Amino acid sequence: MYNNLQMKKLFYITTIATLLFSCKQEVAEEKVIDDGLITVTEVQFQSSKMEIGSPIEQDFEVTVKSSGKIDVPPQYRAKVTTFLGGYIKATKLMVGNKVVKGQALITLENTDYLDLQKDYVEVAEQINYLKSEFERQKTLYDEKITSQKNYLKAESDYRQAKGMYQGLREKLVLLNINPANVERGKFTSQITIFAPISGDITVMNANVGMFMSPSDVILEIVDTNYLHLNLSIFEKDILHVKQGQKITFKVPESSKEQFSSKVQLVGKSIENKNRTISVFGTLSAETKGKLLSGMFVEANIITNSKKGLGVPSEAIITENDKHYVLVLNSTTTEYKFKKTAVTLGEKSEEFIEIRPNDAVNSTTKLLRKGVFELGN
Known part of the structure; x- marks a missing residue:
């Protein structure tokens, strides 16, 4: 019975001693913050491949x-619209398609196009008569056979018809309808819209059967x-x-x-x-x-x-929009670092400029690598 008690007591003592040794060893390998200094053991320094050095003069780009x-x-972006609204009759284009200037983009259909052509033909037929009447009245007026009133009315009717004729003709051209074909009686209820520039279609708002008004952007080309x-x-x-x-x-x-x-x-x-x-x-x-x-x-x-003092990007600790480096305070069997505020300047791919101050200059020893292990 005595031997069993002795064996249990010895087991407990051994277990507790082992736990205390393990905890002590773990604490030794962790960072220790004492009086504002961060202490690092030699074991942690070596295992984390830390490196101490001074800021080095570097070439920095001012940006x-x-x-x-x-x-x-x-001039290289076009929003395609229609001069006169119509229903989408056909299109084979999608966003991402490439088009070239002058390429057919979309076909629209509307009976309003027929009305426009009808008005154009009517004015075209009237204009010849009005022109003849104007010339006749002018001759009569010159010979003092007719009154000035008749002459001026004939001139006004002719000029109004001529202006209307030109206006309707321009509308047909804008709709890509050939006025010559219309004058020959070839009417159409469909129009085709062509690409004003070459490029890629970036916006497509048209579906077959959809009505597009003049204010609608049918598609966009870039x-x-x-x-x-x-x-x-x-x-x-x-x-x-x-x-x-x-x-x-x-x-x-x-x-x-x-x-x-x-x-x-x-x-x-x-x-x-x-x-x-x-x-x-x-x-x-x-x-x-x-x-x-x-x-x-x-x-x-x-x-x-410009020239400036640089440290590796990983040497900087950023907390609450403020920047710090770990300055070496002392070293014996351990390394002690002080978190020191710095002002940053320009940046390169690997280095960051730090502005010299009373605590950090070209001779200051600081932690260049392994800062991440201690910064949190």
């Missing part, structure tokens, strides 16, 4: 931040060969932006890929309540093939370059 969209100049950047920059930055400067931009909603462009045109007036100015950038053929009109972009216009 103006902006946003905007992928767009095309107004010539993607002329895609460009349309950016907005604030008034305070405009004097730094010039033609030919490099632009880097991303389409945050679609890709992480970075694209490049150049400033082509800078606006000459401040627009809207936001006090912004338009800046346009050119795109390469390869870049155009990856983008769509209307895409939102975030861009940096590179206006200059």
